[in-house]
Amino acid sequence: MRKLFRKDSANVRPPAVAGRFYPNNPAKLRQMVENFLHEVKARAGSAPKAIIAPHAGYVYSGPVAASAYARLAPARDTIKRVVLLGPSHFVAFDGLAATGAAAFSTPLGTVPVDTAAIRDICSRLPQVRVRDEAHADEHALEVQLPFLQVVLADFKIVPLLVGEARDEEVAEVIKALWGGVETCLVISSDLSHYHDYATAQQTDSATARAIESLNWKELGVEQACGRMPICGLLNAAKERGLQCRTVDLRNSGDTSGDRDRVVGYGAFVFTQN
Numbered sequence: 001m002r003k004l005f006r007k008d009s010a011n012v013r014p015p016a017v018a019g020r021f022y023p024n025n026p027a028k029l030r031q032m033v034e035n036f037l038h039e040v041k042a043r044a045g046s047a048p049k050a051i052i053a054p055h056a057g058y059v060y061s062g063p064v065a066a067s068a069y070a071r072l073a074p075a076r077d078t079i080k081r082v083v084l085l086g087p088s089h090f091v092a093f094d095g096l097a098a099t100g101a102a103a104f105s106t107p108l109g110t111v112p113v114d115t116a117a118i119r120d121i122c123s124r125l126p127q128v129r130v131r132d133e134a135h136a137d138e139h140a141l142e143v144q145l146p147f148l149q150v151v152l153a154d155f156k157i158v159p160l161l162v163g164e165a166r167d168e169e170v171a172e173v174i175k176a177l178w179g180g181v182e183t184c185l186v187i188s189s190d191l192s193h194y195h196d197y198a199t200a201q202q203t204d205s206a207t208a209r210a211i212e213s214l215n216w217k218e219l220g221v222e223q224a225c226g227r228m229p230i231c232g233l234l235n236a237a238k239e240r241g242l243q244c245r246t247v248d249l250r251n252s253g254d255t256s257g258d259r260d261r262v263v264g265y266g267a268f269v270f271t272q273n
Contacts, residue, residue, distance in 0.1 A: 171233075
């Protein structure tokens with residue numbers, strides 16, 4: 001693991017997967033994201049309060065992620081804070097991992113962290129602790145940032161990785177950060193992993209139905225790598241009266257052509273009833 005970033009006001013979390021999951025050249029990265037967004041047809045209507053988007057390499061999941069992010073465009077100047085939750089792939093811990101960084105960077109620039117919100121939830125909710133070691137090499141949150149940088153204007157992020165936590169604990173954090181129209185919630189998750197194409201389609205369709213019905217108790221551990229943050233969102237969304245719609249459901253066999261061992265990707269939007 002790389003040397004951890006310093007916990008001071010000058011501290012910026014550097015990109016960990018630029019050049020691997022997405023281009024490290026700013027012009028190529030922006031063009032790629034803009035091309036993905038351009039391919040999304042339906043953008044009219046109010047922006048969703050929350051979205052679920054995948055976090056694989058852009059050549060695999062980028063078109064699906066764009067299906068969710070394009071729908072944030074109407075709120076480009078309204079959304080000022082993005083609460084970003086995803087699974088921890090490399091570091092095990094209990095609860096949720098906040099960051100001590102002042103900002104996260106990508107080839108497209110630097111995104112400030114809402115440090116006041118981080119301090120507040122860490123002081124009020126015992127399940128949230130600063131764990132920079134969990135963020136250092138994690139891709140789940142990082143790959144969402146270039147999409148946000150292209151779609152939104154000026155915004156801050158509240159980046160949180162979810163470890164071993166109960167649905168209610170994650171929901172409690174989400175509700176504490178709910179905010180108003182200035183706050184958007186983004187959950188980072190892929191769906192099924194390494195099934196054949198037909199099995200993946202069947203499994204991911206069942207997952208999408210559970211998400212759309214806000215029935216987090218129907219989500220199995222192998223249906224989504226971001227199951228815990230998804231369950232927390234569904235719990236909070238049901239209490240707050242949101243409804244969910246699937247806007248894209250594909251897998252790596254659709255986007256890359258290899259249908260032997262595929263990974264599922266879904267894009268979901270949550271709006272007020």
